[in-house]
Structure formats: C-alpha cells, structure tokens
Amino acid sequence: MIKFLDNKLFRYLSVFLFLNSSILQVKSSSALAAWALNTNGVLELRTKSNTNLKAYFKKANQISGDRFWVDFPGELKNPRTIKGNGPIKEIRLGKPKKGKTRLVIEFKEETYLKPLTWQMVGLDQKRWRIKLFNPKYSFKKIGEGLVEKKRENIKAKQNLIHKRKNNHSYLKLPEIKRNKFEVVIDPGHGGPDPGAIGIGGLRETDVVLEVSKIVKNLLSEKGVKVKLTRTNEVDLDLPPRVSIANNRDADIFVSIHANASRGKRRDINGLETFYYRGWRGRLLAKRIQKQILRVSPGSPDRGVKQGRFYVIKNTRMPAVLVEIGFLTGRLDARRLEKITHRKRLAYAIAKGILEYLDKVG
Ligand SMILES: [Zn+2]
Numbered sequence: 001m002i003k004f005l006d007n008k009l010f011r012y013l014s015v016f017l018f019l020n021s022s023i024l025q026v027k028s029s030s031a032l033a034a035w036a037l038n039t040n041g042v043l044e045l046r047t048k049s050n051t052n053l054k055a056y057f058k059k060a061n062q063i064s065g066d067r068f069w070v071d072f073p074g075e076l077k078n079p080r081t082i083k084g085n086g087p088i089k090e091i092r093l094g095k096p097k098k099g100k101t102r103l104v105i106e107f108k109e110e111t112y113l114k115p116l117t118w119q120m121v122g123l124d125q126k127r128w129r130i131k132l133f134n135p136k137y138s139f140k141k142i143g144e145g146l147v148e149k150k151r152e153n154i155k156a157k158q159n160l161i162h163k164r165k166n167n168h169s170y171l172k173l174p175e176i177k178r179n180k181f182e183v184v185i186d187p188g189h190g191g192p193d194p195g196a197i198g199i200g201g202l203r204e205t206d207v208v209l210e211v212s213k214i215v216k217n218l219l220s221e222k223g224v225k226v227k228l229t230r231t232n233e234v235d236l237d238l239p240p241r242v243s244i245a246n247n248r249d250a251d252i253f254v255s256i257h258a259n260a261s262r263g264k265r266r267d268i269n270g271l272e273t274f275y276y277r278g279w280r281g282r283l284l285a286k287r288i289q290k291q292i293l294r295v296s297p298g299s300p301d302r303g304v305k306q307g308r309f310y311v312i313k314n315t316r317m318p319a320v321l322v323e324i325g326f327l328t329g330r331l332d333a334r335r336l337e338k339i340t341h342r343k344r345l346a347y348a349i350a351k352g353i354l355e356y357l358d359k360v361g
Pocket of ligand 1: 188195
C-alpha cells in the first residue's frame, strides 16, 4: 500500500510504485494488459509482472476537468478515447511519449473527489486497485480486457466451453470492433438468371440469396454495416454489383455462389473460394474456405484459388467469390436444400469474415 504524496507547489499529487525494481527494456509493448473502472468507483489494473507504475492527479483547469492518470512502461499501439458516464467525462489511452502508455481518467466538473485519501494498492505482481470515487455516483462499468487473476480466467473459459458444448453453438462468432466496418455481400445471379440448377430443380439463386441474408443478419449483430447487392429475385448485372461496393468504399466484398458440374455429375461435390489479387483477398478467402469446410464434412476441399471473375476483378477492396457446394452433387445438394445447412454455411462465412476483419481491419 502506498499513499499519494501531496505536492502543493505543482498542485498535483504523485505516487511512485515499485513492486519490483527490475529494469524494463525501452522498446517493449505496453505493460498495461487490462483495466476496469467499476460501479463502486474502484479502478482495477492488470499489468505485466514487475511493472513500475506512476500515478498522478491534477486539479481542473480551463481546458480540462480533474484528471487522474497512470503511466505504464511500454508503448501503446492504438491510442483511443472512451466516452464516460456518471462522474466520468472520458477515459483516454495514449502514448505521452515514445515507449510509454498513459491511462487518463477525466472527471466531470461537478464531481467531488478526495485525492488526498487515494491509495494505489498492489494486489499481486500484476494486479492493482485504487478507489477514485464514491458509489453514490451512478456509474456504468467501463473497461477493456480481463483484470481478474489467470486462475479465474481459466475457470471462466471452462464454463464458456461447457456452455458452448451444451448449446451446440460451436460456431460462436468472434467479437470485433463495432461500427467500424462495411461489408458488401453479393448473392449471385437473380431474377431471370437462376444460376445453376441442381438435383430436384434446386436453384442457385434461391440458395445463395437465403444464405446471404443470414450472413447479413449475423454480421449486423456484430456491429458490421452490411449491404446486399440484391434482396430479392431481380435481374442484376455484374457492373452494378461492383459499383455498389466501390461507391460505398466497402472494406470487403463477398460474392456467394453455388456450383454445378458439367454433365451434372452427381459424384462431383466440394467447396472452393476464389480471390483475384492481393494477400488480403487471399487471406479473406482462406478464412472463409476454412470455416465453410468445417460445416461440410466429407465434401472435398477444392481450395482457395485465383479466379478472374468480373465481380472480384473489378472491385477495389479485398474481394472473394465463394462456392458453397455443388447443387448437382449428391452429397452437397442433399445438404444445400436444407435450411439448417444454409444457416451453418452462413455462420461459417460470417465467422471467416469477422476473423479477417479482426486481424486485418
Ligand atoms: Zn453462380
């Protein structure tokens, strides 16, 4: 437990915390691993082991309100500001200088604080806590990452795995940054052009439109803006599909199709994903291909390939064309006619897209 020292001359209070005085490398990543400001006014921090923290408080001036901040060794990659609520105006994560990370909590003007009583407490080598304000303020928790002990994390993970098994939702979709990305999904064909016709008259246009609509819903739930090039059975040429994506400056373009083999051979099944250029397009194709294969056991992996299709050649963003199976193949067609399989494929495509956006976006 270390008390703040009052330094009236500069009208700020500072505390230096040395749990372990090992020397840190200058060029390391941020020592701040996770943080949370809880409803009871307690700020919790998780850092790398053997981190030296420095905490400060400064009274309001004309420019900003009362501020509390903590400096960590190691450079923050992505400075950001998080909107506050209750007594908190905002929380900023920044790099005050090269090789440093700063977490700033700025309070609203009317907030009553008693910084002289504040104590930063080291709970163990990685965890810290400090009480900043009273629970009398109604405040909704803000934080990033997990501040709890590893052991608790493992338990939480095990619970999650258990839950997933029971739900059969093995395709749980990843969380990504909300309201950041825009995706154009292009259901192939439409209207007078039904695309491939499969066993029992199964039509490509119907299958891919339904899958595309589910993909849209799944991505929308994750905070991704999605535009479908068509939402019903209309005749849509290829150039307008491309313009929709290019005009919106979408992050990625995904065209969804189903295959037919020459001579309608029932023994030909499989999935494939095409890209036209660039490592991003290729990566997106790989992510989607991997996921759609997972939900199509036994159907051959026809691979990730380069293809010169109009829609992926002329779109300016990473673009792929997915073939979700052969409507003419015995194995694939039997699945593609079922809504449950279409849903699984949509989940798989959405998962591939989210993984890609999370990694590259
Ligand atoms: Zn097609």
